[in-house]
Amino acid sequence: MQYLLWLLLPVAAASGWWAATWRQRKQQRRTKAVQNSAYGQGLNYLLNEQPDKATEVLVQMVEVDPDTVELHLALGSLFRRRGEVDRAIRVHRNIIARSGLSESLHEQATLELGRDFLKAGLLDRAEVLFQQLLETHRYNDDARAHLIDLYQQEKEWSKAAELARTFAVRGDVAWRSRLAQYLCALGEISLEHGNTIRAEGYADDALVEDPDCVRATLLKGRCLRASGRLADAVECFRRVEDQCAELLPEVLGEIRDGLLELGRDADWTAYVDALASRHTWLVFYRKNVVEQHVAQAVVPRSRYRCQQCGFTAGKLFWQCPGCQNWSSVKPIKTGSAE
Secondary structure (H helix, E strand, O other): OHHHHHHHHHHHHHHHHHHHHHHHHHHHHHHHHHHHHHHHHHHHHHHOOOHHHHHHHHHHHHHOOHHHHHHHHHHHHHHHHOOOHHHHHHHHHHHHOOOOOOHHHHHHHHHHHHHHHHHHOOHHHHHHHHHHHOOOOOOHHHHHHHHHHHHHHOOOHHHHHHHHHHHHOOOOHHHHHHHHHHHHHHHHHHHHOOOHHHHHHHHHHHHHHOOOOHHHHHHHHHHHHHOOOHHHHHHHHHOHHHHHHHHOHHHHHHHHHHHHHOOOHHHHHHHHHHHHHHOHHHHHHHHHHHHOOOOOOOOOOOOEEEOOOOOEEOOOOOEOOOOOOEOOEEEOOOOOOO
């Protein structure tokens, strides 16, 4: 009898294991069926343009299966791209509130929620979330870039410049150019308040970051002129030709006024003559200045177009009002003005 009992023990254990496995699989099939039904229902609502009901169904699925979290992150991002920011915020908040969420998914949901707030113009809330993510390794750069955009919107140039330096020191040319623009903005504010020394320092720092920054050259030249160093200012403005000859119209008036004020009328006409020999679009301007002796001839102006979004304007913008890109607005090239 005892021998028979020992033989039955493995059979009982195997039966128990099989029963438990069968129940688990049955539960998984049932859960899967519920999920498939819910997702089918949610997608049906979306197809029938009932996004509110679709959101209700799909958001509830986060509580059923943690594997659906990434799908919901994508769903929230889709809502944001469609301009339905309120729904995106709801989805991402629901994910963050979920218990047992992994650190990685929590950080990703926090980043997405910050993007939602940024899109909605809730800058204070977005700033708090991005500041939290600065302490993480995975989304540090994303949070930094978004904070820079946020401070740019608020015209907090000092904060934007401080964060942009992290990217600039890595040698990223685009970020160095962008940092130069922030420094120029700070310099222009200083110049408006009469602090020419500080403004010139910002201009010099900007030129270190981006030697081709015309805005920095204009700022430095105006600082020199405001400090009474008129001859130095004229030489500074002349550097624009080497940086971007198409932007000469931005400084020709400054150079003309400076040379005439210094009593160097002959130098002015000689300069315009030399410019016209290098840039044919200035030939007509040269005829007015040199041949007809019109000292205050109207400086030729161009129309400008953003190379990123096509925004056009009659004046130069350092940052495109259309797409917000920096240094993307350039003169529209035309034929000779002869």
